[in-house]
Amino acid sequence: MAGGRGETLILQEKKSLNWGWPLAQLRKAIKNSIVILAMLVIWEAAPRAGLVNTTFLPPVTEVAAAWWQLLLSGDLAEHMGASLARSMGGFLLAILISIPLGLAIGWWKPVSEYLNPLLELMRNTAALAILPVFILLLGLGETSKVAIVLYACLFPLLLNTISGVKNVDPLLIKSARSMGLSPVSLFRKVIIPASLPTIFVGIRQAGASSILVLVAAEMVGATSGLGYLIQYSQFSFLIPQMYAGIITISVIGVILNFLLVNLEKRLTGWKQSYRE
Incomplete structure (x- = not known):
């Protein structure tokens, strides 16, 4: 029984590691790109709000x-x-x-x-x-x-x-x-x-x-x-x-x-x- 529980725990740890790596990479990608995404949002909103001339800076x-x-x-x-x-x-x-x-x-x-x-x-x-x-x-x-x-x-x-x-x-x-x-x-x-x-x-x-x-x-x-x-x-x-x-x-x-x-x-x- 003890051996079976140990194997179960090991399998659960492996599954958590397999899921943990993509999630960590996803969090890192979001963190690295959040400033760029914010800049793109500002770029889209500023011309449409009339803050800049759309002729020279289109959305x-x-x-x-x-x-x-x-x-x-x-x-x-x-x-x-x-x-x-x-x-x-x-x-x-x-x-x-x-x-x-x-x-x-x-x-x-x-x-x-x-x-x-x-x-x-x-x-x-x-x-x-x-x-x-x-x-x-x-x-x-x-x-x-x-x-x-x-x-x-x-x-x-x-x-x-x-x-x-x-x-x-x-x-x-x-x-x-x-x-x-x-x-x-x-x-x-x-x-x-x-x-x-x-x-x-x-x-x-x-x-x-x-x-x-x-x-x-x-x-x-x-x-x-x-x-x-x-x-x-x-x-x-x-x-x-x-x-x-x-x-x-x-x-x-x-x-x-x-x-x-x-x-x-x-x-x-x-x-x-x-x-x-």
Whole structure:
């Protein structure tokens, strides 16, 4: 009898745990989104109550209807695809260039001494400030837009990678050397894993820059993309479509950040377990 009661209690505890996890997640989702929902309610109510001019700030339901029409017509997918291709192209190129270069600068002093002066000069030059130079040299086509995204993503990635390498705990390095690790093994098994959390900070910053800078570039010279859609809608006085484009950019940024955070958790599981 005692054994049967024990099994019953265990089953009841398992059921409560199975139900408890989704409820906890639901409560967390509601808590995280309550401010956004409140903002949407205010956005809907303010124009309808006459607090703001509906011409310049239409209710959120009208913006949602415009977004849906753009989606059905295929215009939104076309512009979004063009922007994503450009931003992801520059972003991935920046990762391929910046991370190996940052690891080299952070770990090998001669490389740092040669390249640091150039980096200090270029890091203080805003990407949009030299956009005209990219357009003059590369034209108004896709190359100039990918290049400006590459430039904007380069320095957040590079500087965070350098910082990650230089701030590795010296005790880890001493312990690894005392165990007889070769320089190559030390770099591969200690320096790179210990630098990953800081590198991912740079990756997330670069991901945000890849979208923001591209939108500004598309407003200057493009015939497609979300930046072009926003500016064209503004000039044509299609205000709901303009807000629909802005919201699309925000959603893309949130999704990209969510994917990068989850990738970081997978690659730095040791850090998460240490925190727990």
